[in-house]
Amino acid sequence: MVYNSPVLFDKSATMVEKFTVRQKRRKLLIISTLPREAGLIQQLLDESNGQQQYELIEIHDEFSLKNIGDVLNRQKMGTQLYILAPWDEAVTIFTEAIEAGFSEDEIQTHILGEKKRYVYCMKCYHLQEVEVDETDTICYHCQISLEIGPFFSRERKGYIGYPYNPALVIAN
Amino acid sequence: MRSFGKIKVNVGKIVQETKFVKRFHLYPAELELLPAFTGGSHIATYVKNSDGTIERNYSLVSHPTDRTQYTIAIRKDEQSRGGSVYWHEEIKVGDQLEISWPKNHFPLAFKAAKHHVFYAAGIGITPFMTMMEDLTAQGKSFELHYAAKTKEECAFYDELNAKYPGKCHFYFSRTETPKKMTPATMEKHRIGSHVYFCGPVSMVKEFRQAAESYGYPSHSIHFELFAVADEGPKDPFVVTLANSGKTVEVSEQETLLEALLKKGIEAPYSCKVGGCGSCEVQVVEGEVDHRDHFYKEEERQTKNVILTCCSRAKEPRKELVLNL
Amino acid sequence: MFESTNLDLFPYPFHNIKEGSNYRYSNDLRKLDRDRMNCVRVTPEYEKQIKRKRQLLIEQPNVRFQSYPHTMEMQWEVAEMLMTMAVEAHPEHFKLEKNGSQWTFHNLILNEKESFIFGDASSIELEPLDLIGRHFATDFVLMVNRDDNLYLEVAQESYAALFSPHWNKGMTFDEIHGPVPFVSRTGVPLAEKVRQFLLTNVLPGEPWTRINWNLMANRWDVNYETHDTWGPTRYLVTPENAGELVRLRVEEQFFYRMPRSNAILFVLNTQFLAMKDLAQRPEWLNQTYSILSDIPKPMADYKGFTPFIEPTVEYLKNLVQKVSLQAK
Numbered sequence: 001m002v003y004n005s006p007v008l009f010d011k012s013a014t015m016v017e018k019f020t021v022r023q024k025r026r027k028l029l030i031i032s033t034l035p036r037e038a039g040l041i042q043q044l045l046d047e048s049n050g051q052q053q054y055e056l057i058e059i060h061d062e063f064s065l066k067n068i069g070d071v072l073n074r075q076k077m078g079t080q081l082y083i084l085a086p087w088d089e090a091v092t093i094f095t096e097a098i099e100a101g102f103s104e105d106e107i108q109t110h111i112l113g114e115k116k117r118y119v120y121c122m123k124c125y126h127l128q129e130v131e132v133d134e135t136d137t138i139c140y141h142c143q144i145s146l147e148i149g150p151f152f153s154r155e156r157k158g159y160i161g162y163p164y165n166p167a168l169v170i171a172n
Numbered sequence: 173m174r175s176f177g178k179i180k181v182n183v184g185k186i187v188q189e190t191k192f193v194k195r196f197h198l199y200p201a202e203l204e205l206l207p208a209f210t211g212g213s214h215i216a217t218y219v220k221n222s223d224g225t226i227e228r229n230y231s232l233v234s235h236p237t238d239r240t241q242y243t244i245a246i247r248k249d250e251q252s253r254g255g256s257v258y259w260h261e262e263i264k265v266g267d268q269l270e271i272s273w274p275k276n277h278f279p280l281a282f283k284a285a286k287h288h289v290f291y292a293a294g295i296g297i298t299p300f301m302t303m304m305e306d307l308t309a310q311g312k313s314f315e316l317h318y319a320a321k322t323k324e325e326c327a328f329y330d331e332l333n334a335k336y337p338g339k340c341h342f343y344f345s346r347t348e349t350p351k352k353m354t355p356a357t358m359e360k361h362r363i364g365s366h367v368y369f370c371g372p373v374s375m376v377k378e379f380r381q382a383a384e385s386y387g388y389p390s391h392s393i394h395f396e397l398f399a400v401a402d403e404g405p406k407d408p409f410v411v412t413l414a415n416s417g418k419t420v421e422v423s424e425q426e427t428l429l430e431a432l433l434k435k436g437i438e439a440p441y442s443c444k445v446g447g448c449g450s451c452e453v454q455v456v457e458g459e460v461d462h463r464d465h466f467y468k469e470e471e472r473q474t475k476n477v478i479l480t481c482c483s484r485a486k487e488p489r490k491e492l493v494l495n496l
Numbered sequence: 497m498f499e500s501t502n503l504d505l506f507p508y509p510f511h512n513i514k515e516g517s518n519y520r521y522s523n524d525l526r527k528l529d530r531d532r533m534n535c536v537r538v539t540p541e542y543e544k545q546i547k548r549k550r551q552l553l554i555e556q557p558n559v560r561f562q563s564y565p566h567t568m569e570m571q572w573e574v575a576e577m578l579m580t581m582a583v584e585a586h587p588e589h590f591k592l593e594k595n596g597s598q599w600t601f602h603n604l605i606l607n608e609k610e611s612f613i614f615g616d617a618s619s620i621e622l623e624p625l626d627l628i629g630r631h632f633a634t635d636f637v638l639m640v641n642r643d644d645n646l647y648l649e650v651a652q653e654s655y656a657a658l659f660s661p662h663w664n665k666g667m668t669f670d671e672i673h674g675p676v677p678f679v680s681r682t683g684v685p686l687a688e689k690v691r692q693f694l695l696t697n698v699l700p701g702e703p704w705t706r707i708n709w710n711l712m713a714n715r716w717d718v719n720y721e722t723h724d725t726w727g728p729t730r731y732l733v734t735p736e737n738a739g740e741l742v743r744l745r746v747e748e749q750f751f752y753r754m755p756r757s758n759a760i761l762f763v764l765n766t767q768f769l770a771m772k773d774l775a776q777r778p779e780w781l782n783q784t785y786s787i788l789s790d791i792p793k794p795m796a797d798y799k800g801f802t803p804f805i806e807p808t809v810e811y812l813k814n815l816v817q818k819v820s821l822q823a824k
Contacts, residue, residue, distance in 0.1 A: 078387025163724040449696040
């Protein structure tokens, strides 16, 4: 991993609603937690129609999640990775995939359930989780009001939180 | 100011590396120390002869952080435009010449690069010499595949074997048991591999196509060419410069860039083989016959631009209006 | 320190705009002429600005300087270039003694010297660019060419205009310029176009320049960290006080490609001119008034001066009248 390695966040370029085949790739590697959404995988395999080799890894428990690095590290160039998991497990798999050398172009991620979102307070540099649809929040650490901006930092792992004084907001 | 512009150097040592390859050691004439550079860098050399100045780009092969000298390795090529022949036959120890600062249009990949694989044909080895030095210093993983006619004609053979044991794979085609370097090894490279090709146009083309067919993403494929690909006839055409209203005629013997420079127009440029994008000019009107290796297909469709060092006007109009 | 007292050294931003035409975003990079390649400037405000810059660096080290541990070699390369340029531009103010790798940099204006073993970060208390950068009133941002983008790996900054080394650390050129709401004439997003231009044209030994400008209401800098304090003050400007409070903030930018790191060093020379001082150069006053009265709203929003552009233009209108009356 290097400092500018991709991280998984709600607007990651790898996020998809539906898996798609990348025509040039030779192999599909599908990593899914159980219980999985079988329809998504079947749709992908139907689209591939036997053109690509595929490998399906099912994660049953924490132990097999820990060993996911070995699976990823033995892949060859030309592999497209499909991650199908709830947020926390998806983050683990994604991070291991980046460590193994996958680029964002070689990964598609489908989150089962809610995505997580974080805001970085520009007043005190504290990172905290926020609801997906929140536009304003209060920093737990320094209590200042934060407007959640649209910019994400890989380095700070959250969206920018602009500090403001609610008493001094002037209507435009 | 002295810190910028061209650099004066003296030729301090010339070594016959193989039958066709000579190494030239260049020492700073005015600066205390030369700038350090990144692996894959080259310099432009400006040699004055009776007909004017011969400008040629050569990869640096000395260590990137050795600031006391630069070394270049030149293969004598009787078929080419005459730069290498001049260097081999006329350049002597003690000669002074000007060079550019080191430039790099062929840098190493960084993000998602777990393993670097170099494919060199003949003198195509040169940019990899410094890339391997940088990777070694950074403790990164790499391997080299290197094709030559024979061991004797394989420049840096001993040095490479001694420095990088177990990482070099040689392919000699004119021996009792000839070995051919083929793209098939690329099928086995691990995820996170980046491949780099340097050699003749046909070799680079073959390896690029193969890498794509194995499913390599385009950002994992890197290459450098010594010459512009030979893509169709060079018909004459005419360009109009929108800002000055001047017209410039480009003959079949020259490139658009050469025609512009001959007219005294300050057109930008660097690599002169359609690889770096420095000579891009906006096209106001007319259709471009793109012959570069720089733009992706979608960029050719959407951007109204031309690389003057290699691309030309498209048939049948053979006219362009440029934003110059 | 908010005011430039030598107007001959002030990088007036609209020189290249034809009289009577307006200001719009474009790729306005220019290759530097040989006699303009050196970015080291000593203005009458030098000592004041250095004092302010160092104070900010000491008070808010995390906000003002950021780097990665792997950047030491790159920082030495930049430090060497800056010291060399300083000595070449002003041998009366700066000296560099080299005794093997034992170097001493003398700043004769401040009567200071920095001694270190060149290339050995353990021989100094600050990082190399942080140390040497404190002798120059400019900001420094080192954007390293990685793959096909430029990434911010080192920044020393004391004049922020909606920028923060802490926040922008590690970002690509495109991410830093994310909010630029404009596209170029060919329809390509401007940030991408400028990045591509920088990568292919700013080559070692061939520096480039451009001038960026903004308006600032009674502030030296506006950063994200203090958004809560300066945000509301932008609404305090009136046509009466704009001459004192509002300043033309000009950022003369220099771009140097560093051969060893393959990075582009951005040197940002920020100078201020109070609106009232435009009266000293009536041609600047007239043109600035004409340009500011025709700024599209999205550009004013992006530059952050929407809250006070109206009173500022009103002030300039009155000033133009006053100056032209005096001339008669």
